[in-house]
Amino acid sequence: MWSWPARYCGNCSPVGLSWHATREYGEAGGRGDGRGKRVESEATGAYARTASNGTAGRCRPPIGLSEHAWPGRARSNTEALAHPPPPPPPSRAPKSPGPVKVGAVPNRRLGGVHSEPMSSLPGRRARLSSPGTSRLSSEAREELRRRLQGLIEDNRVMIFSKSYCPHSTRVGGAGRARPSSGALGPLDSGGAWPVPPSDAPARPNDFSGGRDLGPAFWGVARSQDRDLLLGPFGFGGEAVADLFRDYDGANVQEVLSEITNQRTVPNIFVNKVHMGGCDRTFQAHQSGLLQKLLQKESTYDYDLIVIGGGSGGLACAQEAAILGKKVMVLDFVVPSPQGTSWGLGGTCVNVGCIPKKLMHQAALLGQALRDSRKFGWEYNQQVKHNWEIMTEAIQNHIGSLNWSYGLSLREKSVAYVNSYGEFVEHHKIKATNRKGQETYYTAAKFVIATGARPRYLGIQGDKEYCITSDDLFSLPYCPGKTLVVGASYVALECAGFLAGVGLDVTVMVRSILLRGFDQEMAEKVGSYMEQHGVKFLRKFIPVMVQQLEKGSPGKLKIVAKSTDGPETIEGVYNTVLLAIGRESSIRKIGLEKIGVKISEKSGKIPVNDLEQTNVPYVYAVGDVLEGKLELTPVAIQAGKLLARRLFGGHSEKCNYINVPTTVFTPLEYGCCGLSEEKAIEIYKKENLEVYHTLFWPLEWTVAGRDNNTCYAKIICNKVDNYRVIGFHVLGPNAGEVTQGFAAAMKCGLTKQLLDDTIGIHPTCGEVFTTLEITKASGLDITQKGC
Numbered sequence: 160m161w162s163w164p165a166r167y168c169g170n171c172s173p174v175g176l177s178w179h180a181t182r183e184y185g186e187a188g189g190r191g192d193g194r195g196k197r198v199e200s201e202a203t204g205a206y207a208r209t210a211s212n213g214t215a216g217r218c219r220p221p222i223g224l225s226e227h228a229w230p231g232r233a234r235s236n237t238e239a240l241a242h243p244p245p246p247p248p249p250s251r252a253p254k255s256p257g258p259v260k261v262g263a264v265p266n267r268r269l270g271g272v273h274s275e276p277m278s279s280l281p282g283r284r285a286r287l288s289s290p291g292t293s294r295l296s297s298e299a300r301e302e303l304r305r306r307l308q309g310l311i312e313d314n315r316v317m318i319f320s321k322s323y324c325p326h327s328t329r330v331g332g333a334g335r336a337r338p339s340s341g342a343l344g345p346l347d348s349g350g351a352w353p354v355p356p357s358d359a360p361a362r363p364n365d366f367s368g369g370r371d372l373g374p375a376f377w378g379v380a381r382s383q384d385r386d387l388l389l390g391p392f393g394f395g396g397e398a399v400a401d402l403f404r405d406y407d408g409a410n411v412q413e414v415l416s417e418i419t420n421q422r423t424v425p426n427i428f429v430n431k432v433h434m435g436g437c438d439r440t441f442q443a444h445q446s447g448l449l450q451k452l453l454q455k456e457s458t459y460d461y462d463l464i465v466i467g468g469g470s471g472g473l474a475c476a477q478e479a480a481i482l483g484k485k486v487m488v489l490d491f492v493v494p495s496p497q498g499t500s501w502g503l504g505g506t507c508v509n510v511g512c513i514p515k516k517l518m519h520q521a522a523l524l525g526q527a528l529r530d531s532r533k534f535g536w537e538y539n540q541q542v543k544h545n546w547e548i549m550t551e552a553i554q555n556h557i558g559s560l561n562w563s564y565g566l567s568l569r570e571k572s573v574a575y576v577n578s579y580g581e582f583v584e585h586h587k588i589k590a591t592n593r594k595g596q597e598t599y600y601t602a603a604k605f606v607i608a609t610g611a612r613p614r615y616l617g618i619q620g621d622k623e624y625c626i627t628s629d630d631l632f633s634l635p636y637c638p639g640k641t642l643v644v645g646a647s648y649v650a651l652e653c654a655g656f657l658a659g660v661g662l663d664v665t666v667m668v669r670s671i672l673l674r675g676f677d678q679e680m681a682e683k684v685g686s687y688m689e690q691h692g693v694k695f696l697r698k699f700i701p702v703m704v705q706q707l708e709k710g711s712p713g714k715l716k717i718v719a720k721s722t723d724g725p726e727t728i729e730g731v732y733n734t735v736l737l738a739i740g741r742e743s744s745i746r747k748i749g750l751e752k753i754g755v756k757i758s759e760k761s762g763k764i765p766v767n768d769l770e771q772t773n774v775p776y777v778y779a780v781g782d783v784l785e786g787k788l789e790l791t792p793v794a795i796q797a798g799k800l801l802a803r804r805l806f807g808g809h810s811e812k813c814n815y816i817n818v819p820t821t822v823f824t825p826l827e828y829g830c831c832g833l834s835e836e837k838a839i840e841i842y843k844k845e846n847l848e849v850y851h852t853l854f855w856p857l858e859w860t861v862a863g864r865d866n867n868t869c870y871a872k873i874i875c876n877k878v879d880n881y882r883v884i885g886f887h888v889l890g891p892n893a894g895e896v897t898q899g900f901a902a903a904m905k906c907g908l909t910k911q912l913l914d915d916t917i918g919i920h921p922t923c924g925e926v927f928t929t930l931e932i933t934k935a936s937g938l939d940i941t942q943k944g945c
Contacts, residue, residue, distance in 0.1 A: 495613075608794070620704030638662065717730050831900065
């Protein structure tokens with residue numbers, strides 16, 4: 160049976176020998192009594208544990224390395240002493256920790272830990288490597304710092320140690336030692352100090368790849384839910400295993416010394432309090448402070464607080480509650496400049512996807528009424544649309560969704576507080592309700608899911624007289640003649656259904672339509688809208704909004720300036736709807752007080768692939784994330800997976816690649832994967848093949864609608880077996896069509912697989928199973944029949 164001997168490095172060894180030499184020297188001088196007891200080595204004067212078979216000094220591989228992987232396992236005395244190391248540097252007094260940067264783990268120490276260090280075993284503590292010139296980039300360095308701080312935050316006890324340092328062995332294996340040895344023996348009786356069991360089997364290191372890993376760097380951690388025994392380079396906890404897979408020990412040591420301002424090991428944290436090294440930890444034990452910290456349960460009110468009651472936040476909160484955690488959701492809607500607010504559920508439910516799709520449906524029904532005469536429907540009564548009836552019905556449905564979300568939270572025992580959340584210090588948040596009453600809550604972890612709100616122009620009269628999508632869907636009166644400012648998908652969707660219910664609509668466009676989408680498809684969307692009554696003012700931006708008349712609606716004069724020259728135009732409208740983009744709602748929630756970084760360029764929160772911010776206990780999902788898709792299903796997926804990783808032991812990350820979406824304009828546009836422009840940028844034009852065609856939906860034939868408007872195209876990577884990397888369709892029910900093909904793209908869809916698929920006839924989707932014409936061929940793609 161393997162056991163734990165005393166191990167020394169060049170710094171610790173009293174004779175200045177390397178670890179290998181000290182091991183062999185100890186083997187020669189140690190005595191075994193055949194019973195596996197700790198006996199004193201004559202050579203070193205230190206304690207070593209012997210093997211149960213009486214072979215003194217036999218070295219047990221540290222946890223995480225097999226016997227064969229451990230360096231020096233079969234080294235002879237002669238070989239070990241052939242190259243003696245230089246003498247150790249002179250001993251220096253341990254430094255006191257300095258200030259910690261904002262967002263770092265607080266370098267708190269208990270009062271009694273500051274006094275003179277206790278006497279210890281012979282030798283010196285293993286000193287961390289000199290920082291020198293780091294091989295890590297600034298981004299990688301910051302990521303490593305975040306992950307180390309995360310381990311400290313997540314574990315009740317965290318010991319960073321070198322396996323060959325006697326002080327590390329002393330404190331790390333303290334619970335297994337006899338009280339008379341001077342170690343922390345009594346702690347083990349209560350199971351409070353997690354240590355590697357003496358008979359734990361050695362495990363191979365899956366992350367070494369056969370390389371020499373250098374000094375074994377190990378930690379022992381206890382979380383509130385389970386013990387984590389972290390061997391060399393971190394077996395025993397997935398987060399630690401990943402850490403030492405991605406970074407070598409020298410980098411870890413260097414960044415750890417920056418966090419703690421301590422350059423020796425062991426480096427010990429208890430309940431996120433930095434205890435210091437071996438002597439100070441023993442001192443805290445003798446004074447009773449260490450036991451008090453170990454016995455102290457979590458002082459946080461909640462395991463998780465989610466700030467924001469939108470799709471992503473609710474998904475994360477409910478999943479965490481299902482996993483047995485105590486969860487709170489803080490949700491507060493700051494009224495728009497026009498005074499509009501709403502209930503639980505976030506943008507999608509209240510002022511986004513749900514009401515938008517329902518109003519889009521209202522517009523489609525208007526077109527269906529016109530088509531119906533060709534299908535034999537006769538009606539003499541004049542058909543008109545009633546805005547008030549539509550909005551009341553939609554708002555009633557939204558109200559039922561608000562209620563169901565609240566009920567779901569109650570059923571899962573999630574605390575819902577309708578208050579505005581703002582960080583006041585680490586792990587602590589202030590919640591302010593509508594009456595201005597303040598309550599404070601603490602949590603071990605936080606998720607920011609506050610979403611985004613519409614951006615304003617910053618010109619005279621915009622907030623006073625203009626509305627946004629925040630106001631449109633509950634507008635109590637018909638907006639009348641409307642100017643939509645912007646060319647985003649929100650702008651075109653709103654313009655489309657407003658025109659569809661019979662209103663006079665103009666869209667003012669600064670530059671291009673649907674920035675970020677395939678531009679060929681975007682122009683086809685705009686062309687169809689223009690053919691069906693929506694007017695476009697290209698390359699103009701508003702510079703002033705003036706109220707001419709009050710009313711519901713009133714009259715507004717808009718002055719706009721050309722982006723191409725000095726030309727200025729004026730127009731009079733009943734309603735001006737701004738849809739020029741959205742801003743993340745994170746500027747006034749106290750993130751600066753805890754050091755969470757916000758991108759100056761995007762105004763969003765940078766996160767790693769675990770949705771973790773630079774502050775380890777703070778995560779984010781949804782529209783607040785920098786560089787991620789602003790889509791409800793993405794936020795929901797990310798929120799659920801985040802909760803499962805944090806509390807369920809899962810490792811699956813949100814995959815932001817090949818996410819399908821649909822723009823619900825009068826003629827819907829669905830897409831998945833890359834735009835043609837982006838595909839050319841990434842793969843180069845010569846490596847791509849684009850298949851495309853126009854098509855004529857059967858439903859449009861009898862109605863006499865245009866037979867060459869709907870369009871389909873796929874973008875294939877020729878050097879990757881013609882894999883489909885871009886899917887685009889413009890036609891009825893494009894969202895339904897796109898959803899199925901998106902699943903196929905996740906499975907590696909190729910052009911050959913599409914060709915091998917038998918289509919469903921007659922449908923719009925079947926056109927993708929018969930694509931033959933490439934753009935490169937230049938052949939005609941117009942259709943003559945179904």
